[in-house]
Amino acid sequence: MATIQALTDQLKKKFANAVTGVENPEATQLFIDIKKDKVREICNEVIAQGGRYLVSVGTDYLAKDGTLGLIHTFAFDKEHYFASLRTATKEMEPIESITPDIPNAGWSEREYMDLLGMKFTNHPKPKKLVTADDWPADIYPLRKEVPFNIKPLAAENVAYQLDECPDGCSIVPFGPYHPTQHEPAHFALFVDGETIKGSDYRGFMIHRGVEKLAQTQISYNEIPFLAERICGICGSVHAASFSQAVEIAAGHKISRRAEYIRTIMLEIERVHSHLLWLGVAGHLIGFDTVFMQAWRVREPIMWLCERLTGSRKTYGMIVIGGVRRDITPELKQDILNVIGTIEKEMVTIKNAIIGDTAIHRRTKDVGYITKEDTIKWSLVGPVARARGVDIDARRDQPYAAYDEMKFDVPVVDNCDVWGTVLVRVLETFEAISIIRQALDKMPNDGPILMPFDDALPAGRHGITAVEAPRGEVTHYVITGEENRPERWRVRAPTYPNLQGVPMMLLNNQLADVPIIIGSIDPCFSCTERMEVVDLRNGGMKVMSQSELEALSRNKG
Numbered sequence: 001m002a003t004i005q006a007l008t009d010q011l012k013k014k015f016a017n018a019v020t021g022v023e024n025p026e027a028t029q030l031f032i033d034i035k036k037d038k039v040r041e042i043c044n045e046v047i048a049q050g051g052r053y054l055v056s057v058g059t060d061y062l063a064k065d066g067t068l069g070l071i072h073t074f075a076f077d078k079e080h081y082f083a084s085l086r087t088a089t090k091e092m093e094p095i096e097s098i099t100p101d102i103p104n105a106g107w108s109e110r111e112y113m114d115l116l117g118m119k120f121t122n123h124p125k126p127k128k129l130v131t132a133d134d135w136p137a138d139i140y141p142l143r144k145e146v147p148f149n150i151k152p153l154a155a156e157n158v159a160y161q162l163d164e165c166p167d168g169c170s171i172v173p174f175g176p177y178h179p180t181q182h183e184p185a186h187f188a189l190f191v192d193g194e195t196i197k198g199s200d201y202r203g204f205m206i207h208r209g210v211e212k213l214a215q216t217q218i219s220y221n222e223i224p225f226l227a228e229r230i231c232g233i234c235g236s237v238h239a240a241s242f243s244q245a246v247e248i249a250a251g252h253k254i255s256r257r258a259e260y261i262r263t264i265m266l267e268i269e270r271v272h273s274h275l276l277w278l279g280v281a282g283h284l285i286g287f288d289t290v291f292m293q294a295w296r297v298r299e300p301i302m303w304l305c306e307r308l309t310g311s312r313k314t315y316g317m318i319v320i321g322g323v324r325r326d327i328t329p330e331l332k333q334d335i336l337n338v339i340g341t342i343e344k345e346m347v348t349i350k351n352a353i354i355g356d357t358a359i360h361r362r363t364k365d366v367g368y369i370t371k372e373d374t375i376k377w378s379l380v381g382p383v384a385r386a387r388g389v390d391i392d393a394r395r396d397q398p399y400a401a402y403d404e405m406k407f408d409v410p411v412v413d414n415c416d417v418w419g420t421v422l423v424r425v426l427e428t429f430e431a432i433s434i435i436r437q438a439l440d441k442m443p444n445d446g447p448i449l450m451p452f453d454d455a456l457p458a459g460r461h462g463i464t465a466v467e468a469p470r471g472e473v474t475h476y477v478i479t480g481e482e483n484r485p486e487r488w489r490v491r492a493p494t495y496p497n498l499q500g501v502p503m504m505l506l507n508n509q510l511a512d513v514p515i516i517i518g519s520i521d522p523c524f525s526c527t528e529r530m531e532v533v534d535l536r537n538g539g540m541k542v543m544s545q546s547e548l549e550a551l552s553r554n555k556g
Contacts, residue, residue, distance in 0.1 A: 002049040004030050004081055010049060015042055023461075026248060028081045028397065031461055036087045039072070040096045043085065046074050047102065051083055052391070053378045054465070055491035056108035057476050058116045060143045062091060068118050070095060072105070073463060073476065077396035082463045084476075094119035104378035104496050115142035127161070130204045134158040141212060148209065148216045163200040165190045174513055176205060182280075185498075185522065187505075187513070194510045199502045211488050219483045220246060220456065224319045227475075230490060231523050232313060233273045236265045237468040238475070238490070239318040244399055245477040246320050246485075249462030254450050256401070258322030260442035263401040264335070265308075265317055266466070267431040267438070271342065272301045273469035274424045274431075277521045278349070281421065284514045285362040290353070297345045304338045307331065322449035332439050339432045346432075350425050363418040367504040367516040370415060379500045381471015381493045382427070383520050385411045386419030393467040404441060405434050417519040424469075458486065468493055470521045494523045 002010070004024055011032060012019050019042075021033035034042050047053070051074035059069035067088035074083045089095050097120040099106040110129035112118040117140040120126065131141070134155035139146060165171050169190040176184040184205045190198035210230060214223045227242040228235035240262050247254060275298035282290025302312045308331060309315035317323055327335070353359055371388040384391055392409040394402040410426035412419045460479045465472050471493030480486030497520040504516050 002051075002076060003079055004083075007046070007049055007051075007076070007083060008032070011042060011045065014045060018042065025251070025460070029248065029461070029463065030081055030083045031086055032083065033086045036070075036089050036093075036095050039070075039085070039087055040098050040101065043072055043074075043098045044101055046083060046085065049076075050078070051076055052375075053102045053104055054082070054472075054474050055476070055489065055495070056105055056112070057084075057487065057489040058108075058112035058118060058142065059478065059487045060116060061088065063144055066090060068112075068116055070112070070118070071476070072098065073474070075397065075465065077391055080397055082397070082465075084461065084463060089118070091117070092119070094121045096121050097123040099123050099125075102378070103376060104499055107495065107499055112142075114140070116140050117143070130207050133160050141209065148212050160202050162188050163198070166192075166197050168192060169197050172510065183522070185517075187501075187517070189505070189510065189513065191510060196505045196508050196510065196513070199505050201498065201502065203498070211490060214488045215480070215485055220320060220485070223485075223488070225316055227490070228314050228316070231468075231492065233276065233523070234269060234468045234470065234473065234492075235314050236262075236269050236318055237466050237473050238492075240266060240400070241464055241466040241473050241475040242477070242488070242490075243318055243320045244464040244466070245462040245475040246456070246479070247462070248464060249460040249477050249479050250452065250456050252321065252450075252452060254322045255446040255448065257443045257446040258448045258450070259400045260438050261323045261325075261327055261448065262318055263405070263438045264327065264435055264442075265315070265323075266400065267434045268301060268305065268308075268335075270431040270469045271339070271428055271435075272298050272305070273521075274428045275301075275342075277424060277469070278421075280521075281515065281518055284518045285359065287356075287359065287362075290349075290359075293349060297342055297349065300338050301342060304335060307334060319449070321451045322447070324449065326448050327439075327442070335435065335439060339435055343429065343432050346425070346428055353421065353425065359421070360418065362512075362515065363416065363421060363519075364414070365416050366508060366512045367417045367519055368415050369500065369503045371413065373503060374415075374500070377500045377503070378496050379471075380496055381468070382420050382423040383471060383497050383500065385409065385423045387415040388413040391472070393465040393472045397465050399464065399466060401438060401441075402434075405437050407434050417515055420519045427469075455483065470494060470523060471497060492523060494520065498522065 008022055015038055018035045018038035019032060023031040054073040054075055057071040061067045061069050067090060069088045072085045076083060097109055099109055100122060106125060107129055109120050109123055114129055114131045136152050139152060169192050172189040172191050174189055175186040186202045188200045189196055210226055214226060224239040224243055227238040230238045275294045279291040279294035306312050309317045309325060317325060374384050374387040374389050390411045395409055407430045410423050412422050456479050458479050458481050463476045465474050473493060474491040476489040477485050478487040501517060508516060
């Protein structure tokens, strides 16, 4: 086991000239400053010591010291801490890519090529990821001097360059709008007949820039309400994760009662999210009875959310320092009644699904990837647990009141879509059990909100992970001046899991694409514009609202 001390000693011993500083402000937080020329070697050593790659964080310090910062973050699940490797580089000087060894770092590095103008040597796929294809090459939106509301003029005849299609294969476009996908994402599928032999992904069609907005326009106490809007389902997850990261960075403790209420809200969110996914999955394989029954069972918990928070979704419940609403004895009984009913109905649904041969045929051996590849690609949540990877942030990196909860982490070794069905169904029962425990053990008194008395000190780092229904959410905060973060980095679970989809698609049939992509429970951003691609010449045009309206009226 690589404890914080053991890892620190190992890195100092092996890379004595490259480790320039160590911070260990809390038992769960380790920050190590390293020289950039040893980044790849030290990251590999952290992996060898048992670290699991989470995400990378790029920062702009050009105005301060002429550098761009880069932080590679890792989780040590069995030892219950996070390790962050911090380095920096001059504007035009490249850093060696860690993607050849840690494939899931590929998107983070591409993101900072787009948003900060960072350069990486030996990156296997240095293509655009976040910015639009016609975005000017010399404007890096995440740099401090770039306004948050900049709107460069659109360019004509600029298109994303797909990966090369294998010999003998045809390209089948899937998306950006598809009848079975709820949000925009585009996969180019390379098929031999009906068999998928490769794919390329182009997403980020409407990058909302919430991190930039939080760093320039709003305050710490406003960000939890923005964070909730990152996801239409996991609102409490993001609000809790951001709030915890700030609380950790500032060393601010909240009341135990508030931690219990956060736990209850997070598990209520898991129950209705898993039921929503189950319904969508049924629809994707043409089994709409599952869709209707799952959503019928889910509806009472949405009404319950409205009684608890005033809203079916986007609750505004979790803020820095605690929560905004209490759970009264009357609401406690209400919660128990609703989850009791859902539990009984879930037993019926579980028995029906497990015994249904049609569902087995549509999900077993579909979207198969090995446990080894799942670990190598740093996949998370039910996607990982369905492939034998036993990780869960609630148990491995305890937060809120999870340290007092007793629950199982369902893990199966099917390695396919069926495994993700099983894991989510079993997790729903565990979530109900956690809600009951939290209601039973929650302290009867104590404040629910403990605001800061003083301004947050600048320059502190805090990282946290919350186990969302889709998988682990990571928030990284560097505190700053003017009552807002210097840097806020969000990594939702779809971010790592989407990078594993090309492997899940490989050698599967075209008809299985919707449920394979749907099995990760993808959460793409919403859209606000439409692009028209001319298939004859690859040209792309962004249509205005008036042009789109005229097009629809003329068709009538």
